[in-house]
Amino acid sequence: MSVQKKLGEIKLSRVTFRASSRPQQENALQKSTDPLASRAIPAVKPQQGEGAQKAADTRQSGSTISLKGLLAAQRLTRELKNRVALRRKTRARTQNCSPITIINEQTPVNSANPVHRFPNAHVKELIEEFLATKLKNEPYDPCTCASLTKDLCEDIKKIVRRVTPPRYKLICSMAIGSKHREDIMVTSQCLWDAYSDNVTSCSFQNRTLFCVVLVYAVYFE
Template identity: 65%
Template sequence: MDTTSDSKRLGAVKLSRVTFRATNRDSDPTALKNPTVAQSSRGTANVKPPPSEGSSKPTETKRPTQSISMSGLLAAQRMTLRLKNQAALRRKARARTPNRKPITIINEQVPSGSANPSQRFPYSLAKELMQEFLTSKLRNLTYDPSTTADLTKNMCEDIKKMVRRVTPPRYKLICNMAIGSKNQEDILMTSQCLWDSYSDNVTSCSFQNSTMFCVVSVFAVYFE
């Protein structure tokens, strides 16, 4: 009994060994050395292992390609044409508007206590007339002390009559003239008056030739 049982046990062991070798004959010889690799190869090959926590390589994601349709292009062209037409209409509207007259914001203020004449004394025009008169009268004259007094008096009257023609009404004119010899000396003439600086005014001019000089001033005082 003991020997048969031992023989059966040995035969069973041998049979199991032969069966084990027959089933693994066609397998990969590397699977015997690495059984874990053989087990993993029997699974699905499409499953990718999860990325390791230590790896910093970002995962590549495919972006969907953008496609431009023909209707979108036509809509963009229509919008561009509409904006161009609006800009052209605005330019035409600006060109049609007439030039506006300048608006006077600050008016000349009359000081309190001053006279307000309807027309003020034209001092620039009076100066031009006086300059032409002196040039025509004294261009060819020679200084003579004996005739200078009468010459000064007559010229003052002529200048007042001439300036009176361009002077507005209610103005009084005062003419002051000085004639002297020209002998390498310098002369300085000043005047000072107490008057209304808004309505009253003054103009002056001078002339000289090789022998004499002449300085004339005309004061215009408004009288109410």
């Protein structure tokens, strides 16, 4: 009985050993003989590697983009703060600055010193308006130009006298010519006080004639 038990144990152990070792050998044979399995395994691994690399690249690019945006936003806020600070400084300087003292024009020693100077710009506007109303539709006639210039000079002196300060003498000179002839140039030269005296020149022209007016304002002490 003891011998039979030992033989049975040996048989059972052999059976269990064979049963446990056969599936492992069959799996090893299938792996070695199956060409598709050997080809499929390396094909899957690169795909997994490429996907992981793409995910890493996207993460890296996203991190770099977000970092660039953050730096740009910080730079923009810094510039805005600097501008606001500069504006505040300029406003504070303008508010706290001392008033500017304007130095009056000094009168030369040998010149006259009128209380009010001759209004050259205002006189020029008045003469231009007067010539436009009087000579807008006036045709050129050499026979009537002499009397026309005399009348216009008297009218201009009356108009200018209304806005001229006291103690000023007025001299009016006028020239009228035809536009169909050659051009002319009107010049003048005189000896006077450049500080107190002044001159106004105006010109006007229509289809047939041109007119040049000179008004001298000489201060008399």
